[in-house]
Amino acid sequence: MARRKSNAPPSVTRPPPGQQKLSSAERSGLYARREAANVLRTVLRGDAKRRAVASIKSLVLSPSVRNKRGTYALVCETLKHLNVIKEVLEIANILNSKWKRQEALVYIICYDILFGKKETAAVADAEKFLLRHKDALLSGVATLLVKKKVESVDDLLDRSQLPDLIPRYARVNTLKIDVDSAVKELEKLYKVQKDETVPDLLVMPPRSDLHAHPLVMNGRIFLQGKASSMVAAALQPEAGWDVLDACSAPGNKTVHLAALMKGQGKVIACELNEERLKRLEQTVKLSGATNIKVVHGDFLSLNPQDPSYAKVRAILLDPSCSGSGTVTNRLDHLLPSHSADNTKYDAMRLHKLAVFQKKALAHALSFPQVERVVYSTCSIHQIENEDVVSSALPLASSLGFELATPFPQWQRRGLPVVEGSEHLLRMDPVEDKEGFFIALFTKTNKVDSPDSSELPERECRRKRNQSSDQAHPLLWPKVYRAWRWSLQGRKRKLV
Numbered sequence: 252m253a254r255r256k257s258n259a260p261p262s263v264t265r266p267p268p269g270q271q272k273l274s275s276a277e278r279s280g281l282y283a284r285r286e287a288a289n290v291l292r293t294v295l296r297g298d299a300k301r302r303a304v305a306s307i308k309s310l311v312l313s314p315s316v317r318n319k320r321g322t323y324a325l326v327c328e329t330l331k332h333l334n335v336i337k338e339v340l341e342i343a344n345i346l347n348s349k350w351k352r353q354e355a356l357v358y359i360i361c362y363d364i365l366f367g368k369k370e371t372a373a374v375a376d377a378e379k380f381l382l383r384h385k386d387a388l389l390s391g392v393a394t395l396l397v398k399k400k401v402e403s404v405d406d407l408l409d410r411s412q413l414p415d416l417i418p419r420y421a422r423v424n425t426l427k428i429d430v431d432s433a434v435k436e437l438e439k440l441y442k443v444q445k446d447e448t449v450p451d452l453l454v455m456p457p458r459s460d461l462h463a464h465p466l467v468m469n470g471r472i473f474l475q476g477k478a479s480s481m482v483a484a485a486l487q488p489e490a491g492w493d494v495l496d497a498c499s500a501p502g503n504k505t506v507h508l509a510a511l512m513k514g515q516g517k518v519i520a521c522e523l524n525e526e527r528l529k530r531l532e533q534t535v536k537l538s539g540a541t542n543i544k545v546v547h548g549d550f551l552s553l554n555p556q557d558p559s560y561a562k563v564r565a566i567l568l569d570p571s572c573s574g575s576g577t578v579t580n581r582l583d584h585l586l587p588s589h590s591a592d593n594t595k596y597d598a599m600r601l602h603k604l605a606v607f608q609k610k611a612l613a614h615a616l617s618f619p620q621v622e623r624v625v626y627s628t629c630s631i632h633q634i635e636n637e638d639v640v641s642s643a644l645p646l647a648s649s650l651g652f653e654l655a656t657p658f659p660q661w662q663r664r665g666l667p668v669v670e671g672s673e674h675l676l677r678m679d680p681v682e683d684k685e686g687f688f689i690a691l692f693t694k695t696n697k698v699d700s701p702d703s704s705e706l707p708e709r710e711c712r713r714k715r716n717q718s719s720d721q722a723h724p725l726l727w728p729k730v731y732r733a734w735r736w737s738l739q740g741r742k743r744k745l746v
C-alpha cells in the first residue's frame with residue numbers, strides 16, 4: 252500500500268485512540284522539532300559525505316517548512332550544542348539501534364529537553380522515550396562537566412564559533428518597484444539605508460526578519476547579500492544586450508542582470524543541475540522578468556559558434572566553488588566536519604573545483620562577440636580566485652581582453668600573487684563579514700559609450716604574464732596575512 256508522504260507525524264492529525272488531544276503549544280512544539288529534525292538530517296548527511304548541500308538557511312526557507320524562524324533557531328542551537336549532546340548520549344548510553352537510526356530527531360529533542368527554554372511535552376514516541384531517560388541525560392551532563400573541569404555547559408561551547416551579526420541586505424527588483432518606494436515601505440518596520448556600493452541594494456539591521464514580508468513574497472525585493480549583489484553590477488550589462496549567465500541557479504544574479512537591463516535584450520541562464528533548475532525557474536517567475544531564457548545544460552558544452560550565442564556581449568560566470576567565504580554565514584562552521592582535520596580532502600576538492608573554474612573561464616572568454624566577462628566566487632582560496640584568473644590571462648590577452656577594476660573605490664583587492672592583482676576585488680570574511688572574489692575582463696578595442704566615466708570600474712592596460720610565485724593554496728593564510736598587513740600599511744601611509 253502506498254504510504255502517505257508527510258512531514259507531520261500521524262499522531263498530530265489523528266491522535267490514536269486513548270491519546271489525549273494536544274494543546275496548541277504542544278502541537279507547535281511537536282511540529283517545530285520534526286521540521287528542525289528534517290533540516291538537520293539533510294545537513295548532517297551532506298556533511299558526512301562532505302558534499303555541499305543547501306545551506307541551513309535555504310533549507311529552512313523551503314515551502315515545506317512552516318515555522319521558519321523557530322526551525323532555524325532550533326537547528327542552529329542544536330548544532331551549537333551538538334558535541335555536548337553527543338557526549339551526553341554516549342555517557343547515558345540509552346540509545347538502541349532504532350533511535351540511533353533517528354539521530355537528527357534525537358539530537359533535536361535532547362537539545363529541547365536539556366537546554367530548551369520551555370518544558371518538553373511527551374507528545375510522541377521519541378519525546379516519550381527521551382523524557383523517560385531524562386534523569387540519565389541530566390546525570391550525563393553533570394558527568395561531562397566534571398570530566399571537562401568546567402562549571403557550566405556554556406563553558407563547553409566554543410564562543411568563537413558564534414557568527415557575527417550580519418546586516419540584512421535586500422536588493423530592490425527595479426523591474427517591479429523603484430528604490431525609494433521600497434525604502435518607504437520597509438521604513439515602516441526597520442531603519443533602512445541605501446548601500447554605498449550597489450545602488451539598488453538596501454541595508455537594514457541584523458536579524459530584520461523579512462522572509463514573509465509582502466515585498467519579498469511578491470518579488471519586489473530579493474534577500475540577496477552585498478557580495479552577491481555586486482557581481483551583476485560589476486558586469487554592467489546594457490539594456491538591449493544579449494547576456495549569458497553561465498552557472499545560474501538559484502538565479503539571484505540572473506534576475507539582477509534582467510533588472511539592470513531594464514527588461515530589455517536577452518538574458519540566457521544556463522544551469523546544469525535539474526533540481527536547481529526548478530529553483531531558477533521559480534526565481535525568474537517571481538522577478539517578473541520576461542527576457543530570461545533558461546537553458547538546462549552544461550555551460551562547457553555550449554558552442555560559442557552556435558547562432559544562439561553569436562550576439563552574447565557579456566557573460567557572468569559564478570561557478571560552483573568551495574563556499575569557504577560564506578562558512579560562517581551558512582553556519583557550516585557548526586558542522587561536525589568543520590572541526591575534523593580535512594586538509595587532504597579539502598586540497599583535493601579545491602583542486603577539482605579549480606580545474607572546472609579555469610575551463611569555464613576560458614570558455615566564457617571564447618564567445619565571439621563577448622566584451623565583458625565577470626568571474627566570481629564566494630571562496631577565500633587563492634586556488635579558486637587569483638590562480639584561476641592567472642591561468643586565463645594569456646588567452647584573455649590574445650583575445651584582446653584586459654583586467655578592469657570593478658568598484659574602484661573598494662579597498663580590498665586581489666592577493667599580490669598575479670600581475671594585475673590590484674584590479675581584482677576581494678571581500679574579507681572578517682572586515683566585510685563574508686569572503687568573496689570578483690574579476691572583470693573587458694575587451695578594450697570596443698568604443699566606450701559616452702557615459703563610460705560613470706561605470707563602476709577603471710580599465711587599465713597590463714602586461715599579463717602568468718605569475719611564477721604562486722602560493723600553495725594551503726599556505727593561503729600566510730599570503731593573506733601579508734596582504735592584509737600591506738593593505739594596512741597603505742592605509743597608514745594615506746593617513
Ligand SMILES: C[S@@+](CC[C@H](N)C(=O)[O-])C[C@H]1O[C@@H](n2cnc3c(N)ncnc32)[C@H](O)[C@@H]1O
Nearest residue numbers: 498500501502503504523524549550569570571
Ligand atoms: C555558485 S552557484 C550559482 C549561483 C547563482 N549565480 C546565483 O547567484 O543565484 C553555481 C551553479 O552552477 C551550477 N553548475 C555547476 N557546473 C555547471 C556547468 N558545467 N554548467 C552549468 N551550470 C553548472 C551549479 O549547479 C550551481 O547551481
